Amino acid sequence: MIVVVTATSAELVEPQVFTALAVRTSLPPAGLAAAVRLLGVGRMDDDGEHVWLRPTVLRDDGGADRTASLDSMTAFAAEHGWVDTAGRIRAHVERSDPAGG
Numbered sequence: 001m002i003v004v005v006t007a008t009s010a011e012l013v014e015p016q017v018f019t020a021l022a023v024r025t026s027l028p029p030a031g032l033a034a035a036v037r038l039l040g041v042g043r044m045d046d047d048g049e050h051v052w053l054r055p056t057v058l059r060d061d062g063g064a065d066r067t068a069s070l071d072s073m074t075a076f077a078a079e080h081g082w083v084d085t086a087g088r089i090r091a092h093v094e095r096s097d098p099a100g101g
Contacts, residue, residue: 001022002014003023003051008039032051042054054087
C-alpha cells in the first residue's frame with residue numbers, strides 16, 4: 001500500500017498490496033512532518049525516514065476480504081515492532097521528484 005501525501009491531501013493508492021507500506025511524497029522532511037500532522041494521518045518518526053500512520057488511513061470500503069488482509073498485515077507489523085502503542089503502523093518514506101519524475 002502507498003499513501004501519497006501532499007501539503008493538502010493524503011490518498012491511499014494500491015490498496016490491494018499488503019506486502020509493503022510506504023508514504024510517497026515530494027515534500028521535504030519538514031513539509032511532510034507538517035502535512036502528516038495537519039492532515040491527521042499520523043506522525044513523523046524522529047528518524048525522518050518513517051511515518052507512523054493511523055490505521056483509519058489504510059481502510060476503505062474494500063469489503064471483508066480486504067479488511068481481513070489488512071488485519072493480517074497489521075498483525076505481522078505488530079510482531080516486528082512496527083505498530084506503536086497508539087495503534088499507528090510504521091511506513092517508510094519514498095521521496096519523489098516534485099517535478100513529477
